[in-house]
Amino acid sequence: MTASIIDGKALSDAVKADVAKRVQELKTTGIVPGLAVVLVGEDPASQVYVRNKAAACEKAGLHSRVVRLDADISEQELLDVVHQLNDDDEIDGILVQLPLPRDMDSARVIETIAAAKDVDGFHISNAGLLMTGRPLFRPCTPYGIMKMLESENVSLWGAEAVIVGASNIVGKPMAMLMLAAGATVTLCNSKTRDLGAQTRRADVLVVATGKPGMVTGDMIKPGAVVIDVGINRNDDGKLVGDVDFASASQVAGAITPVPGGVGPMTIAMLLVNTLEAAERRAAHHHPAPVGL
Ligand SMILES: Nc1nc2c(c(=O)[nH]1)N[C@@H](CN(C=O)c1ccc(C(=O)N[C@@H](CCC(=O)O)C(=O)O)cc1)CN2
Numbered sequence: 001m002t003a004s005i006i007d008g009k010a011l012s013d014a015v016k017a018d019v020a021k022r023v024q025e026l027k028t029t030g031i032v033p034g035l036a037v038v039l040v041g042e043d044p045a046s047q048v049y050v051r052n053k054a055a056a057c058e059k060a061g062l063h064s065r066v067v068r069l070d071a072d073i074s075e076q077e078l079l080d081v082v083h084q085l086n087d088d089d090e091i092d093g094i095l096v097q098l099p100l101p102r103d104m105d106s107a108r109v110i111e112t113i114a115a116a117k118d119v120d121g122f123h124i125s126n127a128g129l130l131m132t133g134r135p136l137f138r139p140c141t142p143y144g145i146m147k148m149l150e151s152e153n154v155s156l157w158g159a160e161a162v163i164v165g166a167s168n169i170v171g172k173p174m175a176m177l178m179l180a181a182g183a184t185v186t187l188c189n190s191k192t193r194d195l196g197a198q199t200r201r202a203d204v205l206v207v208a209t210g211k212p213g214m215v216t217g218d219m220i221k222p223g224a225v226v227i228d229v230g231i232n233r234n235d236d237g238k239l240v241g242d243v244d245f246a247s248a249s250q251v252a253g254a255i256t257p258v259p260g261g262v263g264p265m266t267i268a269m270l271l272v273n274t275l276e277a278a279e280r281r282a283a284h285h286h287p288a289p290v291g292l
């Protein structure tokens with residue numbers, strides 16, 4: 001079998017085009033959605049992602065502001081910046097690019113973001129809302145994966161979904177979204193005994209471990225849908241996923257490529273979340289009647 005390739009780039013373009021349309025509609029009410037991206041330090045990959053987020057905003061008509069801070073600022077200075085953005089009426093969405101420099105407490109920083117502006121969906125109250133079935137912001141990577149499955153007409157109802165990697169930003173929220181969609185979810189971690197026995201049960205397999213080529217074709221059930229969240233640069237500078245694409249694509253029914261799979265969807269869903277934050281602001285915004 002040769003898997004069909006799920007084109008995340010094409011789907012992300014469609015999602016962004018839809019966002020652009022809704023942004024234009026919102027602008028007729030006088031509201032421009034605004035995203036603030038906070039980047040601390042000079043991590044080269046983070047710089048690329050932040051630049052791509054700002055460019056995607058501009059292209060879709062959202063206002064974006066990038067706040068660049070020195071790697072050696074104090075945690076308190078960073079918290080002050082976040083507080084200012086919380087109070088800034090031009091800003092609907094705030095995200096702090098991760099990873100933060102080593103000595104900073106990212107949980108504390110994320111908890112300082114106003115939950116109503118937490119477009120990454122990482123704040124504990126957004127994590128709690130997601131877990132209890134009333135999501136406000138869905139974390140962008142798992143949200144993008146749900147969109148991809150939907151656009152491929154993959155039903156999760158009663159399906160076996162196996163997730164490898166239990167991070168707060170991908171694996172855990174992914175489990176919640178798939179559970180809510182009716183899947184029987186298995187969440188594996190680095191201690192899982194006989195990982196292959198788990199992954200081979202999956203109708204839908206999501207891999208987010210940060211370990212290149214960790215899941216190979218022999219670990220996949222024939223015809224399964226395989227979603228590769230990994231972005232690793234190998235020795236010759238090529239981007240590779242956490243799934244060994246060559247062997248996996250011989251067994252899977254459908255598979256996401258790296259690059260051009262999950263990554264572009266992450267940015268598209270960030271725009272969706274920011275737009276929705278602004279739409280909620282519009283719903284609460286009552287301009288003074290003209291002429292009074
Ligand atoms: N605050 C956040 N930090 C991080 C997040 C996040 O969602 N919020 N996720 C990752 C990084 N990330 C976005 O921030 C991200 C990574 C990769 C891509 C992407 O489009 N990748 C391309 C390849 C790009 C390349 O050439 O390197 C692809 O897969 O096709 C988008 C977003 C960690 N931090």
Ligand SMILES: [Mg+2]
Nearest residue numbers: 086087088089
């Ligand atoms: Mg305000």
